[in-house]
Amino acid sequence: xxxxxxxxxxxxxxxxxxxxxxxxxxxxxxxxxxxxxxxxxxxxxxxxxxxxxxxxxxxxxxxxxxxxxxxxxxxxxxxxxxxxxxxxxxxxxxxxxxxxxxxxxxxxxxxxxxxxxxxxxxxxxxxxxxxxxxxxxxxxxxxxxxxxxxxxxxxxxxxxxxxxxxxxxxxxxxxxxxxxxxxxxxxxxxxxxxxxxxxxxxxxxxxxxxxxxxxxxxxxxxxxxxxxxxxxxxxxxxxxxxxxxxxxxxxxxxxxxxxxxxxxxxxxxxxxxxxxxxxxxxxxxxxxxxxxxxxxxxxxxxxxxxxxxxxxxxxxxxxxxxxxxxxxxxxxxxxxxxxxxxxxxxxxxxxxxxxxxxxxxxxxxxxxxxxxxxxxxxxxxxxxxxxxxxxxxxxxxxxxxxxxxxxxxxxxxxxxxxxxxxxxxxxxxxxxxxxxxxxxxxxxxxxxxxxxxxxxxxxxxxxxxxxxxxxxxxxxxxxxxxxxxxxxxxxxxxxxxxxxxxxxxxxxxxxxxxxxxxxxxxxxxxxxxxxxxxxxxxxxxxxxxxxxxxxxxxxxxxxxxxxxxxxxxxxxxxxxxxxxxxxxxxxxxxxxxxxxxxxxxxxxxxxxxxxxxxxxxxxxxxxxxxxxxxxxxxxxxxxxxxxxxxxxxxxxxxxxxxxxxxxxxxxxxxxxxxxxxxxxxxxxxxxxxxxxxxxxxxxxxxxxxxxxxxxxxxxxxxxxxxxxxxxxxxxxxxxxxxxxxxxxxxxxxxxxxxxxxxxxxxxxxxxxxxxxxxxxxxxxxxxxxxxxxxxxxxxxxxxxxxxxxxxxxxxxxxxxxxxxxxxxxxxxxxxxxxxxxxxxxxxxxxxxxxxxxxxxxxxxxxxxxxxxxxxxxxxxxxxx
Amino acid sequence: xxxxxxxxxxxxxxxxxxxxxxxxxxxxxxxxxxxxxxxxxxxxxxxxxxxxxxxxxxxxxxxxxxxxxxxxxxxxxxxxxxxxxxxxxxxxxxxxxxxxxxxxxxxx
Numbered sequence: 004x005x006x007x008x009x010x011x012x013x014x015x016x017x018x019x020x021x022x023x024x025x026x027x028x029x030x031x032x033x034x035x036x037x038x039x040x041x042x043x044x045x046x047x048x049x050x051x052x053x054x055x056x057x058x059x060x061x062x063x064x065x066x067x068x069x070x071x072x073x074x075x076x077x078x079x080x081x082x083x084x085x086x087x088x089x090x091x092x093x094x095x096x097x098x099x100x101x102x103x104x105x106x107x108x109x110x111x112x113x114x115x116x117x118x119x120x121x122x123x124x125x126x127x128x129x130x131x132x133x134x135x136x137x138x139x140x141x142x143x144x145x146x147x148x149x150x151x152x153x154x155x156x157x158x159x160x161x162x163x164x165x166x167x168x169x170x171x172x173x174x175x176x177x178x179x180x181x182x183x184x185x186x187x188x189x190x191x192x193x194x195x196x197x198x199x200x201x202x203x204x205x206x207x208x209x210x211x212x213x214x215x216x217x218x219x220x221x222x223x224x225x226x227x228x229x230x231x232x233x234x235x236x237x238x239x240x241x242x243x244x245x246x247x248x249x250x251x252x253x254x255x256x257x258x259x260x261x262x263x264x265x266x267x268x269x270x271x272x273x274x275x276x277x278x279x280x281x282x283x284x285x286x287x288x289x290x291x292x293x294x295x296x297x298x299x300x301x302x303x304x305x306x307x308x309x310x311x312x313x314x315x316x317x318x319x320x321x322x323x324x325x326x327x328x329x330x331x332x333x334x335x336x337x338x339x340x341x342x343x344x345x346x347x348x349x350x351x352x353x354x355x356x357x358x359x360x361x362x363x364x365x366x367x368x369x370x371x372x373x374x375x376x377x378x379x380x381x382x383x384x385x386x387x388x389x390x391x392x393x394x395x396x397x398x399x400x401x402x403x404x405x406x407x408x409x410x411x412x413x414x415x416x417x418x419x420x421x422x423x424x425x426x427x428x429x430x431x432x433x434x435x436x437x438x439x440x441x442x443x444x445x446x447x448x449x450x451x452x453x454x455x456x457x458x459x460x461x462x463x464x465x466x467x468x469x470x471x472x473x474x475x476x477x478x479x480x481x482x483x484x485x486x487x488x489x490x491x492x493x494x495x496x497x498x499x500x501x502x503x504x505x506x507x508x509x510x511x512x513x514x515x516x517x518x519x520x521x522x523x524x525x526x527x528x529x530x531x532x533x534x535x536x537x538x539x540x541x542x543x544x545x546x547x548x549x550x551x552x553x554x555x556x557x558x559x560x561x562x563x564x565x566x567x568x569x570x571x572x573x574x575x576x577x578x579x580x581x582x583x584x585x586x587x588x589x590x591x592x593x594x595x596x597x598x599x600x601x602x603x604x605x606x607x608x609x610x611x612x613x614x615x616x617x618x619x620x621x622x623x624x625x626x627x628x629x630x631x632x633x634x635x636x637x638x639x640x641x642x643x644x645x646x647x648x649x650x651x652x653x654x655x656x657x658x659x660x661x662x663x664x665x666x667x668x669x670x671x672x673x674x675x676x677x678x679x680x681x682x683x684x685x686x687x688x689x690x691x692x693x694x695x696x697x698x699x700x701x702x703x704x705x706x707x708x709x710x711x712x713x714x715x716x717x718x719x720x721x722x723x724x725x726x727x728x729x730x731x732x733x734x735x736x737x738x739x740x741x742x743x744x745x746x747x748x749x750x751x752x753x754x755x756x757x758x759x760x761x762x763x764x765x766x767x768x769x770x771x772x773x774x775x776x777x778x779x780x781x782x783x784x785x786x787x788x789x790x791x792x793x794x795x796x797x798x799x800x801x802x803x804x805x806x807x808x809x810x811x812x813x814x815x816x817x818x819x820x821x822x823x824x825x826x827x828x829x830x831x832x833x834x835x836x837x838x839x840x841x842x843x844x845x846x847x848x849x850x851x852x853x854x855x856x857x858x859x860x861x862x863x864x865x866x867x868x869x870x871x872x873x874x875x876x877x878x879x880x881x882x883x
Numbered sequence: 884x885x886x887x888x889x890x891x892x893x894x895x896x897x898x899x900x901x902x903x904x905x906x907x908x909x910x911x912x913x914x915x916x917x918x919x920x921x922x923x924x925x926x927x928x929x930x931x932x933x934x935x936x937x938x939x940x941x942x943x944x945x946x947x948x949x950x951x952x953x954x955x956x957x958x959x960x961x962x963x964x965x966x967x968x969x970x971x972x973x974x975x976x977x978x979x980x981x982x983x984x985x986x987x988x989x990x991x
Contacts, residue, residue, distance in 0.1 A: 017958045018932065021910040024955065025928075048929035060936040067940075 007062065014057045022047060071397075075404035082405060083412075086377070090409070092778060093373050096771060097413025097460070100366025101452045102420025103767050104359045107760065108448040109421075110428060120266045122206025123301075125339055128308060130154075130298040130315075133334040145169060145294040148287045150322060150330070154298070157318050160311035161300040165200040166280070169270065169297035178274055180542045181252040184734070191542075191736055192234070192252070194276040195269065201277065202229075204301045205269065211235075212246040212261035215279060225281035228257040232265035234275040252278070253544050291329035300337075312337055354834060358513070358764040361506045363452065365768050367459040368499045368506075369775040374406075374463040375496050376782035399465060406464035410457035417456075418449065428760070496779055497815055503775045504819025507768035508856055509827040514758075514765030515848045516831060520838040521758045524751050529582060530682030530691070532619035536710055536743035537717035537724065538580060541735060543705040551634065554703045557731060562611060564727040565711060570720055572712040575614035576699060579606075580708040581684045582750045585694060593650060594660040594672065605646065605663070606684065606694040609702045615679060617712045625657045625677030632698040639698060641677040646693035661695070673697075686750060688839050709737070717742045757837070769859060776863040780812055784871040791871055801872045808871060812864035820853055894934050895943075896977060899962065899970040902944060906961035908951065909935060935960055943969050 022043050029039030044050065083090040121127060132146045148166065155164045168179060178193040202214035209229065218224050228250060230239075239245045249256045257278065268274070302311055315335040323330045541561075548554050558576050565574045578586035585606035593600070612628040614620075623644060632639055640661065647656050656675045664670040673695075681691035699707075713720050721740060728737055741749070748755075784791075794804055831843040841848075901907060901915045912935075913928050938944050943966035949959045962970070 013958075014932075016956070017909065018929070020908075020955060020957050021913075021928070024910040024951075024953075024957075025913075027953075046928050048927040050929065053929040053932055056933045057936045060933060060940060064940040 006065065007058070010061050011054075011058055014054055014061070018047075018050065018054060018057075022050075071400070072404065075401045076408070078401060079405040079408045083408060089373060089377060089778075090412075092774060093370055093409055093460075094412045094416055096366050096369045096373070096774060097410065097456050098416035098420050099767055099771060100363055100370075100456050101414060101417025101449070103424055103763065104363050104366075104452045105417065105421040105449045106424035106428065107355060107764070108359055108452070109425060120207065120268070126302045127204060127206075128300055128302065128311065128337045128339055130300070130335060130337045132294060133336050146296055146298050147291045147294045147329075148282070148296055149289060149291040150319075150333070151296060151298050152288060153322055154315065154318055154335070157321070158300075158311075158314060160303060160306045160314045162303050163200045163203045164298065164300035165198045165204045166296040166298050167195055167197040167201060167269075168280070168295065179278075180544070181276065181278070182254075182544050182734070184251045184254070191738060192275045193273050194228070194252075194278050195274040196280050197277055198280055198282075201299075204299050206301065207263070207267050209261035210264040211243065212259070214261050214263075215277065219279045220282060221279075222281045222283050225279035226255055226257050227260045227279065228252065229261040229263060229277040230259060231263055231275045231277075232267070235262045254547070291326055308337070308339060350836060354513070354837065355760060355764075357830075357833075358510055358761060361510050362764055362768050362771070363455060365503050365506050365771045365775070367456060368503045369771050369778070370456065370459050371463040372496050372499045372503075372775055373778050374460065375499075376779060378464075402464050403461065406457075406461045409464070410453070410460045413456060413460070414453045417453065421449065431759070493783070500775055500779050500815050501819040501822065503772045504816055504856070504860065505823035505826060507765075507772035508820055508823030508852065509830055510768040511765040511856065512823075512827040512849060512852045513831060513834060514761045515852045516834060516838055516841055516843065516845060517758045517761050519845065519848055520841045521751070521754055523840040524687055524754055527683065527687040529687060529747065530620060530680060531581065533743045533747050535713050535715070535717055536617070537713060537720060537740070538711075538743055538746060539709050539724075539737040539740040541576075541707060541709060541728065541737045543735070547732075547734075548705055551703050554705055555634075555700055558611065558699065558703075558707065560731045561709070561728055562613070564730065565709075565724055568720065568723050568727065570714050570723075572714055573613050573617045574709065574711040575611045575617045576707040576709055577608060577610045577614050578704050578707050579608045579684065580710065580746065581682045582686045582689075582747065584686075585684050585692075586704070589663040590665050591661055591663045591695075592666045594662075598666040604692070606692055607663075607697060607702075608684070608694060609697045609699050609704055609707075611699045614696070614710065617710050618682075619712075620682060621680045623678045623680055624655075625675070627677060628696075628698040628700075630700075633700045636701075638671050638673045638701055639676045640673045640695040641679050642675055643679055643691065643694045643696075644681045645691045646695065647678050649693055687747070710743070754839075769856070772856075773859050773863045776812070776816070776860055777867065780864050780867040781870075784808070784867045787871070795872075805868055805872045808868040809861075809864055812868065813861065816857065816860040816864070820856060824849065824853065892973075893977075894930070895938060896970070896973045898931070898934055898938065899943065899966060899973070902960060902962045903967070903970060906947075906949075906959045908949075908957035908959050910957070912960075938966070942966075 025043040025046065026036075026039045029042055030036060034042065047053075119127075130146055132150065146166070151164075151166045158164070179196050181192040181194045183190040183192050197215065198220040199215045199217040200220075202209075203217075208214065210232065212229075214229055215227065219227055230245070235241060235245065245259055245262065248259050250259060251257075263277075302308070312335075315337060319330075319333060319335040323333060543554055543557060548557065562574050562576060565571055586608050588604045588606050591605045592598075610628070612630065612632075615622060615627060625641070628639065628641065642656055650656075651659065656678060659675050660672045661675065662670045662672045679696065683689065684691060684694060709724075711717070711720070711724060725737065725740075728735060791804060791808075795801070827849065828844055835843050897916070898912060901912045901919075907915065909931055912931060935944065935946075939946055939960070942963060944960045945963050946958050946960050948956060951957050
């Protein structure tokens with residue numbers, strides 16, 4: 004309808020242009036404008052009738068095209084339905100290629116590439132302190148507050164700089180506990196403590212009310228809080244009048260000044276509120292030593308990261324000179340925020356992108372092969388049609404329509420598969436993968452994969468059109484039975500199959516390496532008995548438990564009560580639960596050693612006396628802590644074997660003295676009373692570092708893990724244990740209640756996830772490759788029915804024919820395996836850092852996988868080969 | 884063949900010949916006829932266009948909007964490969980036809 008109007012207008016334009024040119028020429032020849040006009044119109048003829056005739060001709064043409072298209076469509080459907088086997092295989096191949104790739108690509112996109120929800124996130128940088136002596140070069144990212152304040156004051160590169168409390172233990176998100184009281188039950192909220200400029204750095208305004216102000220960093224102005232959107236919905240029912248109300252947090256009255264938008268989050272999604280640091284100015288200005296804050300800043304417009312880095316390095320060395328004791332060799336590093344957060348997942352994500360590319364290639368090769376094979380069977384059909392007058396364009400158009408149909412079906416199936424796959428992956432993934440839950444199917448991704456797959460379908464679908472026009476009808480009719488495993492077409496097909504096998508070999512080997520690596524990870528001896536241990540965290544609010552004595556008393560009571568429960572073998576409290584990391588680190592000095600030997604890091608872990616017994620960690624020498632080790636008795640520590648080997652290689656550590664400061668600083672000397680076996684404190688893949696255990700009574704802490712060894716299933720004792728804790732303090736909810744085995748499993752969650760994803764890819768590749776081999780073999784067989792019939796009629800044994808066919812098929816497979824094997828050898832070296840305890844060229848993996856692929860390929864070859872030998876030779880010959 | 888069909892077929896052939904030297908717009912084809920036949924052949928100018936549209940539908944010519952040397956917008960037509968083949972075929976069959984007819988007419 005619209006087209007008709009546009010066509011009419013175009014015709015009109017053309018005819019009028021003719022008339023105007025005639026009029027102009029007439030005027031040039033001397034006529035008056037009026038004469039010129041009349042002459043032109045008269046000469047032209049009946050303008051309106053001519054217009055209508057032209058429009059009618061155009062209409063007819065459009066109808067003819069439309070009719071042809073509809074006819075092509077119907078014909079295409081019929082063809083696809085006739086060869087339903089082929090259609091299903093092709094559609095499934097496309098669906099797998101499009102679906103799985105889109106899904107995984109979207110995930111990669113979400114995790115790695117989507118920008119953070121802040122204003123110009125590539126202008127925000129995160130800081131860390133470096134120290135070559137201590138071995139800090141970017142792993143430890145906390146800074147000292149006094150350094151932060153000086154950087155803030157002295158820099159010219161940043162618009163705004165802020166600090167926040169971040170975690171220092173693996174698995175600890177660094178959030179502080181805010182106990183909300185005043186309701187019917189105390190609730191434990193997780194909040195982030197920040198300086199007042201925090202939200203200015205991120206550039207995100209509040210949805211309701213306002214964010215924090217710089218002056219609110221300091222004690223006295225700090226009783227304000229900004230709520231997360233989730234907390235506001237949950238706790239206040241999205242009540243807009245919440246601004247100005249007060250909350251009782253940790254015993255103090257905080258005023259609610261703002262609510263953040265629901266899209267806002269920072270460093271994970273667990274923070275439910277943001278509250279100021281509440282620093283005391285004089286105290287904090289001196290704090291150059293405990294490095295416990297993280298720093299972020301926004302670059303001034305026009306300043307580059309490199310320039311900022313240079314300036315900060317200058318400031319750091321100025322501070323080094325000003326404060327030689329604390330800031331010796333203390334440098335500063337900074338990087339744009341986004342990079343830092345996903346740095347450790349980047350490599351694995353790139354590996355996945357590679358896997359995606361491989362699967363896509365295999366799928367396209369499959370589709371191409373299927374179409375090529377099919378085209379070989381249709382030469383007769385097309386030669387006939389060409390002879391009957393269908394122009395080459397007509398045939399090509401029809402093939403195009405068929406390819407589009409196939410692509411459309413494949414695309415739809417792929418989309419469905421993609422959304423299912425997406426949901427499954429997110430549902431089965433562990434926590435700790437940043438922004439995974441944002442992974443929605445990205446339209447660019449879908450467009451890309453559909454585009455690539457469909458392009459393949461179209462290109463290879465058009466092959467018969469090209470070959471058909473060059474074929475003489477006679478030749479085509481003659482050849483129809485004999486084209487198959489010879490000739491130009493089949494060479495391309497064979498090459499595609501070889502390529503598919505090579506690609507899938509590389510992928511499956513990669514997956515195999517990851518699986519072996521994960522198995523090795525799980526086999527690591529953690530150094531303690533992980534079965535039948537219940538763990539949980541208890542965090543004592545400082546207002547109620549201000550004194551050491553109160554804290555110690557709490558834990559004494561709780562542990563005593565728990566031990567009386569039936570089903571409990573032993574119980575203890577520990578500050579750093581392996582493998583989640585130790586409690587904290589410090590300098591240390593060993594008595595009698597030269598002063599230069601200070602400064603190295605040692606890990607600390609306060610424990611109650613029953614800890615080693617509960618975790619079944621064997622003592623090697625000396626004694627355990629006892630109830631006799633109190634705050635007033637001799638300060639004692641127990642060292643780990645790693646520490647003993649490293650620092651007391653020729654000496655018995657027991658009886659030696661250590662203090663946990665630099666040599667020139669006066670502090671308590673501790674006596675080493677025992678050596679205990681190493682555990683994987685920082686994670687199963689990390690080597691045990693030198694560590695000391697301290698007696699809880701001498702070094703208490705208000706946040707401790709409880710570890711409880713049970714005789715049966717630890718889950719059965721959860722409510723009983725909670726009951727005992729409530730009996731000591733009813734306002735104290737323990738959290739993170741898990742068995743030790745669950746903790747261990749979660750700690751390798753990321754590695755498990757990677758392994759599973761890669762296994763999915765490998766599985767898909769394997770399926771596709773086998774389908775490819777099967778398909779090609781089937782079509783080859785169907786072309787060679789005559790040849791086989793003849794052979795068998797001439798007396799060839801069934802099994803000889805089978806062997807010959809299989810042999811030809813397996814030759815392709817062998818070539819593919821060879822190419823794939825060499826490629827895998829080279830390609831897997833990129834995975835080196837992802838593998839634990841497994842070489843990238845592990846021969847067993849290579850061998851096993853090659854065997855697996857050979858078996859699969861043999862099966863795929865075998866079935867059509869067997870079918871071929873069942874051919875009745877007489878039938879086959881009669882077909883001719 | 885009726886008189887109209889004969890004329891139509893001939894018109895088509897003449898248009899193809901006109902375009903054989905290069906692309907022209909509709910008006911230019913009309914002027915070419917004037918010059919080439921010394922204005923002896925007066926065709927109703929408008930009837931050019933249905934012929935052009937028919938030949939375009941058959942794929943003998945292709946059209947494209949362009950600008951004339953007098954800076955006017957006009958639709959230009961040019962021969963396609965098929966069109967060229969058609970012109971050759973028609974030229975030879977016309978030559979054959981006209982020689983047959985003149986031989987007949989020369990008979991006593």
